[in-house]
Amino acid sequence: MAPSNDLANSILSGNRSALARGITLVESRRREDFHPAERLLSGLLPHCGNSLRIGITGAPGVGKSTLIEVLGMQLCEAGKQLAVLAVDPSSSVTGGSILGDKTRMDELSRHANAFIRPSPGGDTLGGVAGRTQEAVLLCEAAGHDVVLIETIGTGQSEVAVHNMVDFFLVMLSPAAGDELQGIKRGVMELADAVLVHKADGDLLAAANRTAQQCMLAMRILHSGDESPPNVLTGSSVKKTGIEELWQCIEREVTERRNSGALADRRSSQSVAWLDRTLQGALLADFLATPNAAKELAAARERVASGAQVATAAARAVLRQYREG
Ligand SMILES: Nc1nc2c(ncn2[C@@H]2O[C@H](COP(=O)(O)OP(=O)(O)OP(=O)(O)O)[C@@H](O)[C@H]2O)c(=O)[nH]1
Ligand SMILES: [Mg+2]
Incomplete structure (x- = not known):
């Protein structure tokens, strides 16, 4: 039997180290791993x-x-199998926040029902996100009921993660109300719910104010919709609002599952994934075609100096690429 069959069976049987090995395989950039990863x-x-x-x-x-x-501990205690993945393309820059995550998720990482996978940091976002999507599938094959994906608040990684989940939670700090007007708009549009976090102690009043402002903002943003996404407050330190958050997620997802919206969302996510993969593959193929790369360099010069219009230059590059 091919090794990847053994690996597949071990993953299906819920073997943790097999799952970890499977994820390493699909994350691998080595050419010889591409086919086994795809087969798996x-x-x-x-x-x-x-x-x-x-x-x-x-x-x-x-x-x-x-x-x-x-939240993870509560889910695990309730008997759910939980996987935690991270998309954090900047983790190598910020000094390995994942290492921090590991220690912060101390209790969870020791729970028998939890599988925590640090992100493959220091790579391009597209690559990391693509492989996170594959890691989600492997976790599902291994029998995990819930997959949580943590990503930092950069526009790009948020869009990437939004494209691979059933429910997208945006967390705001208690002081975020002042900034709501401008910067967060793009992300707020993607949110299925917003949690104003750290609603405890001295920060409680500010958190409530931010939640009010956020509700107003969501109503405006979703003025055409029947009901805007929920805005909740909560504290992980005080363990308040967590139960409500989970109920909100379950309620929303159940509704969407029943209406067929969930299946539609997943289908279009898969198609978008295909498109992105194809774009990446085409670009890689293009860059590996020496004449095309040479023509591109020349075309850039012609366009920069004003000697040729960009559309004509692009056509010339494509012609060269097709000819190989
Ligand atoms: N007051 C208060 N502080 C909190 C709460 N949750 C987390 N913190 C603190 O906020 C800080 C950051 O927490 P993290 O959970 O590491 O935040 P993060 O969003 O994962 O951070 P990155 O992964 O670096 O982007 C820590 O010092 C926590 O102790 C909360 O509910 N209330
Ligand atoms: Mg973190």
Whole structure:
């Protein structure tokens, strides 16, 4: 039997180290791993799709990891199998926040029902996000009921994660109300719910104010919709609002599952994934075609100097690419 069959069977049987090895395989950039990774994924595909996929985003320090630890423990205690993944392309820059996450998720990482996977940091976002999507599938094949994906609040990674989850939670700090007007708009549009976090102690009043402002903002943003996404407050330290948050997520997802909206969302996510993969593959192929790359360099010069219009230059580059 091919090794990837053994690996697939071990993953299906819920073997943790097999799952970790499988994720390493699909994350690998080595050419010789591409086919085994693809075979593994294709073989497991019929066993995927059974988890609740949740993305959690928010500015650095808003408390994403702490929330995941608290919520995760509650889910595990309730008998759910939980996987935690991270999309954090900047983790190598910020000094390995994942290492911090590991320690912050101390209790959770020791729970028998939890599987925590640090992100493959220091890579381009597209690559990391693509492989996170594959990691989600492997976690599902391994029998995880809930997959939580943590990502930092950069526009790009948020869009990438939004594209692979059933529910997208945006976390705000208690002081975020002042900034709501401008910067967060793009992200707020993606939110299925907003949690104003750290609603405890001295920060409680500010958190409530921010939640009020956020509700107003969401009503304006979703003025055409029947009901705007929920805005909640909560504290992972005081363990308040966490139960309500989970109920909100379950209620929303159940509604969407019943209406067929969830299946539609997943289908269009898969198609978008195909498109992105194809774009990446085409670009890689293009860059590996020496004549095309040479023509591109020349075309850039012609366009920069004003000697040729960009559209004509692009056509010339494509012609060269097709000819190989
Ligand atoms: N007051 C208060 N502080 C909290 C709460 N949750 C987390 N914190 C604190 O906020 C800080 C950041 O928490 P993290 O969970 O690491 O935040 P994060 O969003 O995962 O941060 P990055 O992964 O670096 O982006 C820590 O010092 C926590 O102790 C909360 O509910 N209330
Ligand atoms: Mg974190």
